[in-house]
Amino acid sequence: MIDRKKTSKIIDELLDSPLVIEEVNTPPFFKDKVLNKLSQNTEERTATDWLNWFTPKYQIAAMVLFVMLNFIALYSYSASNNEVELQNYAQTYGLSNTSQDSILN
Amino acid sequence: MGYFVFEKQSKLLDESQFLLELKNQSQSAYGKLLDDYQKKVFNTCLSFVPNIEDAEDIAQEVFVEVYNSVGKFKGNSKLSTWIYRIAVNKSLEFIRKKNTKKRFGFMQSISGNTLPVDKSSYFTEFNHPGIQLEDKERNEILFKAINQLPEGQKVVFTLHKIDGLSYKEVGEITDKSISSIESLLFRARKNLKEVLINFYKKEGW
Numbered sequence: 001m002i003d004r005k006k007t008s009k010i011i012d013e014l015l016d017s018p019l020v021i022e023e024v025n026t027p028p029f030f031k032d033k034v035l036n037k038l039s040q041n042t043e044e045r046t047a048t049d050w051l052n053w054f055t056p057k058y059q060i061a062a063m064v065l066f067v068m069l070n071f072i073a074l075y076s077y078s079a080s081n082n083e084v085e086l087q088n089y090a091q092t093y094g095l096s097n098t099s100q101d102s103i104l105n
Numbered sequence: 106m107g108y109f110v111f112e113k114q115s116k117l118l119d120e121s122q123f124l125l126e127l128k129n130q131s132q133s134a135y136g137k138l139l140d141d142y143q144k145k146v147f148n149t150c151l152s153f154v155p156n157i158e159d160a161e162d163i164a165q166e167v168f169v170e171v172y173n174s175v176g177k178f179k180g181n182s183k184l185s186t187w188i189y190r191i192a193v194n195k196s197l198e199f200i201r202k203k204n205t206k207k208r209f210g211f212m213q214s215i216s217g218n219t220l221p222v223d224k225s226s227y228f229t230e231f232n233h234p235g236i237q238l239e240d241k242e243r244n245e246i247l248f249k250a251i252n253q254l255p256e257g258q259k260v261v262f263t264l265h266k267i268d269g270l271s272y273k274e275v276g277e278i279t280d281k282s283i284s285s286i287e288s289l290l291f292r293a294r295k296n297l298k299e300v301l302i303n304f305y306k307k308e309g310w
Contacts, residue, residue: 011301014247015294019267021244022235026147027161031139034168038135041169 120184127175139168142185146192148235152267153196155233155248163199167192182277189278193260200252250300258293261286 090096126134146167150160170191178187231245251259251267257279264275265286272283279286 007302007305010243011298011305014243014301015297019244019247020237020240021152021233021267021269023144023148024151024157024233024235026143026164027157030143030147030161030164031136034139034143034165035136037165037169038172041173 121180124175124178124180124184128178130172135172138171142188143168145185146188149189149192149264149268150196151233151235152263153193154199155231155236155245157232157234159199163195164192167195170195186277193264193278197256197260246301246304247297250297250304253300254293254296258289258296261289262293262297265290 087096123134123137127138143164147160147164150163150167151157154160154163167188171188174191178184182190231241231248233241233244236244251262254262260279261275261281264270264278265272270278272286275281276283276286281289
């Protein structure tokens with residue numbers, strides 16, 4: 001019981017008494033360190049500045065364009081391929097005009 | 106009366122002129138800002154994170170953030186209040202990161218990957234140069250107890266009790282009314298008492 005009272009008293013003292021905390025000076029060269037950090041920061045910024053215009057809006061547009069180009073290329077490739085395959089087939093089975101116009105006939 | 110109004114107006118003019126220079130990224134204005142606020146910012150960070158190295162890192166980040174975001178500052182509050190807000194947010198961010206790392210470390214220690222970590226401390230080591238050596242132990246306990254409070258209570262209690270700001274100043278920084286500051290402080294004190302009773306019980310008092 002006495003211990004409980006004692007503990008409660010200690011806690012009240014800890015919470016109620018004004019904390020004795022002295023104001024602390026900043027560590028030496030604090031200002032220099034911050035200014036140094038800032039100059040590094042601005043250097044990094046200028047290095048990436050040339051890509052600043054490439055906002056997400058433009059990134060999406062570029063991606064859509066890229067996908068569309070790919071589809072067009074794929075489509076035209078498969079279309080021309082079909083034509084070649086058909087010609088080959090016709091030639092093989094003697095169905096094309098070129099085979100009928102042969103001198104051997 | 107007229108003199109005070111004139112003085113207030115000239116102060117406002119000075120601040121808006123100073124702000125304009127900051128927005129134009131004038132080095133001399135920024136140097137003045139650092140001279141004026143470095144001590145206050147450092148001490149606020151130290152109130153949240155009682156370790157001199159950690160607080161220095163946070164204070165440096167605060168000034169970098171001020172430099173980067175001063176262009177977005179609309180002047181709805183005083184410059185000092187805005188800087189205080191950044192200092193509080195950066196300190197809380199640091200504590201959150203430390204607590205996450207601590208939880209991750211604890212999970213790893215359960216799975217047997219690493220050595221157990223100190224689960225009670227969010228600062229590297231208690232090292233507050235403004236606290237007397239004889240008060241160090243009890244203040245360390247208090248700081249650890251404060252860390253267990255909900256964030257709103259933690260901010261208000263730290264700014265008022267540790268940093269020594271008035272209710273009005275705390276209200277301006279946290280954007281809360283004085284009555285809600287009082288209520289948060291009351292709840293913080295109640296919760297701290299419970300945390301400390303449990304702590305002393307565990308310690309065998």
